[in-house]
Amino acid sequence: MTANVISLNGLSVGSKDSLTKALESEGCSSSSCGSSDAPEDMDPATWAKVKDHPCYSEEAHHYFARMHVAVAPACNIQCNYCNRKYDCANESRPGVVSERLNPEQAARKVIAVANEIPQLSVLGIAGPGDSAYDWRKTKETFQRVAETLPDIKLCLSTNGLALPDHVDDLLDMNIDHVTLTINMIDPEVGTKIYPWIFYEHKRRMGLEASQILHERQMQSLDMLHERGILVKVNSVMIPGINDEHLLEVNKEVKKRGAFLHNIMPLISAPEHGTVFGLEGQRGPTAAELKKLQDACAGGANLMKHCRQCRADAVGLLGEDRGQEFTMDLVPDEVTYDPEKRETYREWVAKEREDRRNAAAVAKAETDAAVADEAEALLVAVATKGGGRINQHFGHATEFQIFEVDAEGVRFVTHRRCDNYCVGGYGEEDKLELVIKTLEGIDTILCAKIGDCPREDLEKAGITAIQDYAYDYIETAVSAVYRARHGLPAAEIETA
Amino acid sequence: MPRMETRMALQIIQSNCTVCGACEFECPNAAIKFESDTYIIDPELCTECKGSYDNPQCAEVCPVPETCVPA
Numbered sequence: 115m116t117a118n119v120i121s122l123n124g125l126s127v128g129s130k131d132s133l134t135k136a137l138e139s140e141g142c143s144s145s146s147c148g149s150s151d152a153p154e155d156m157d158p159a160t161w162a163k164v165k166d167h168p169c170y171s172e173e174a175h176h177y178f179a180r181m182h183v184a185v186a187p188a189c190n191i192q193c194n195y196c197n198r199k200y201d202c203a204n205e206s207r208p209g210v211v212s213e214r215l216n217p218e219q220a221a222r223k224v225i226a227v228a229n230e231i232p233q234l235s236v237l238g239i240a241g242p243g244d245s246a247y248d249w250r251k252t253k254e255t256f257q258r259v260a261e262t263l264p265d266i267k268l269c270l271s272t273n274g275l276a277l278p279d280h281v282d283d284l285l286d287m288n289i290d291h292v293t294l295t296i297n298m299i300d301p302e303v304g305t306k307i308y309p310w311i312f313y314e315h316k317r318r319m320g321l322e323a324s325q326i327l328h329e330r331q332m333q334s335l336d337m338l339h340e341r342g343i344l345v346k347v348n349s350v351m352i353p354g355i356n357d358e359h360l361l362e363v364n365k366e367v368k369k370r371g372a373f374l375h376n377i378m379p380l381i382s383a384p385e386h387g388t389v390f391g392l393e394g395q396r397g398p399t400a401a402e403l404k405k406l407q408d409a410c411a412g413g414a415n416l417m418k419h420c421r422q423c424r425a426d427a428v429g430l431l432g433e434d435r436g437q438e439f440t441m442d443l444v445p446d447e448v449t450y451d452p453e454k455r456e457t458y459r460e461w462v463a464k465e466r467e468d469r470r471n472a473a474a475v476a477k478a479e480t481d482a483a484v485a486d487e488a489e490a491l492l493v494a495v496a497t498k499g500g501g502r503i504n505q506h507f508g509h510a511t512e513f514q515i516f517e518v519d520a521e522g523v524r525f526v527t528h529r530r531c532d533n534y535c536v537g538g539y540g541e542e543d544k545l546e547l548v549i550k551t552l553e554g555i556d557t558i559l560c561a562k563i564g565d566c567p568r569e570d571l572e573k574a575g576i577t578a579i580q581d582y583a584y585d586y587i588e589t590a591v592s593a594v595y596r597a598r599h600g601l602p603a604a605e606i607e608t609a
Numbered sequence: 610m611p612r613m614e615t616r617m618a619l620q621i622i623q624s625n626c627t628v629c630g631a632c633e634f635e636c637p638n639a640a641i642k643f644e645s646d647t648y649i650i651d652p653e654l655c656t657e658c659k660g661s662y663d664n665p666q667c668a669e670v671c672p673v674p675e676t677c678v679p680a
Contacts, residue, residue: 315663
């Protein structure tokens with residue numbers, strides 16, 4: 115395996131020495147260096163749990179990486195959006211995986227990844243199959259990893275049917291994040307999603323299946339909440355089946371203490387071989403998803419930065435380096451080297467403090483310079499992580515979308531696209547697709563962009579700016595906003 | 610053709626098997642083992658779950674139809 119280098123905001127880090135030097139040369143502009151206080155709307159205990167978890171904190175997802183291992187492929191329910199035979203290295207969606215590991219292999223792989231990717235903070239077991247059903251394998255994997263890497267957060271994703279039987283084990287292993295997939299709170303709706311479940315040694319069909327599943331899911335949510343374990347609820351949005359119903363699900367899971375609700379669009383195509391795919395059931399459009407998310411305002415907090423990653427994904431959300439860590443590339447014996455991760459964490463603590471302070475300063479400047487009723491803007495950002503504008507336009511495989519108005523800068527969503535620039539050359543037809551992806555976007559911020567794509571974007575009404583290369587996202591987006599409303603700001607020139 | 614009384618066993622159709630291992634997990638007789646990339650049922654140990662459950666557990670839990678079938 116080649117030695118990977120951390121590359122964030124132009125800071126390339128190969129060793130503790132070089133990272134420490136970089137830290138020293140940057141100095142520390144914040145008064146509370148090293149600490150990172152909870153945001154105003156979160157209690158400190160909860161913040162301590164989520165601050166390094168990329169799936170539970172939008173802010174953390176700029177800094178921390180997760181990995182999944184597929185160790186428990188058996189499942190106790192059948193879902194119409196899942197095909198248990200599917201396996202493809204090029205396909206990115208939940209439940210898809212290319213290799214299944216035993217707990218010993220999985221633990222070895224986690225160490226290999228931790229040695230190469232210092233951003234790694236979370237190990238998840240998320241399918242294919244149900245992590246709580248064949249619990250022996252999930253438990254053994256977690257125990258093995260905890261022995262070597264006690265600071266890795268362990269989390270699992272489950273349908274909840276078997277979970278109530280293992281909640282005490284979760285507490286023993288200090289697991290404080292569980293994702294429950296809940297697609298309905300009305301068993302009648304469930305009958306259109308779940309043909310059967312296997313429960314207490316019997317296959318149960320139809321309404322009985324959904325009734326039991328629903329009761330066990332609610333029991334899981336209640337038990338987890340009572341024990342202080344944070345619950346993220348994942349719901350697959352299936353137009354015509356549970357789309358309107360998910361509003362009720364959102365209210366119910368909030369009432370029962372869910373920390374976050376992640377409404378994910380159904381991914382469905384005939385070639386996936388799923389019941390929905392073969393029946394021609396479509397997924398929702400981006401607009402339909404947005405409408406439902408907006409309608410859920412006031413209910414459970416929504417996760418909007420989910421990338422619906424593969425069950426064996428490795429890396430920051432939005433990137434998947436799983437192919438670098440297939441089992442044939444993992445040595446038979448690996449020794450954990452904590453140095454890179456420790457150094458990275460020190461660096462992140464300072465970096466996110468600086469970023470938050472910079473965002474606060476930018477917000478104050480905006481408050482002073484822009485009228486409250488000024489119109490909101492949507493700004494796309496090309497980033498490789500770290501909360502900075504640090505990616506070449508042509509290398510972006512997704513753009514993070516931020517909305518800015520007088521209230522401040524908010525992450526809205528991400529939009530995926532193929533990278534336009536391949537092997538140093540931009541392809542015109544790909545650029546067209548990228549421009550389509552950016553529909554409705556006012557400005558795109560990137561580290562660099564060529565003249566041709568910049569002009570084409572301009573023709574499509576999108577301003578591309580590279581002057582904020584390596585700046586913090588919030589600072590730059592605020593500056594764009596102030597510039598747009600005709601008020602004096604830092605010198606801004608379009609690239 | 611009527612099955613012989615002595616052969617109380619199921620078998621796994623390998624071309625259908627997703628190798629999820631749910632059958633191994635549920636088998637009350639430990640009759641199912643993972644061998645050379647697939648699961649197989651030991652006919653000496655398989656009782657078709659008679660005396661244990663109403664239906665053979667491997668066939669009940671298997672996600673693919675017609676995969677755990679009478680041998």
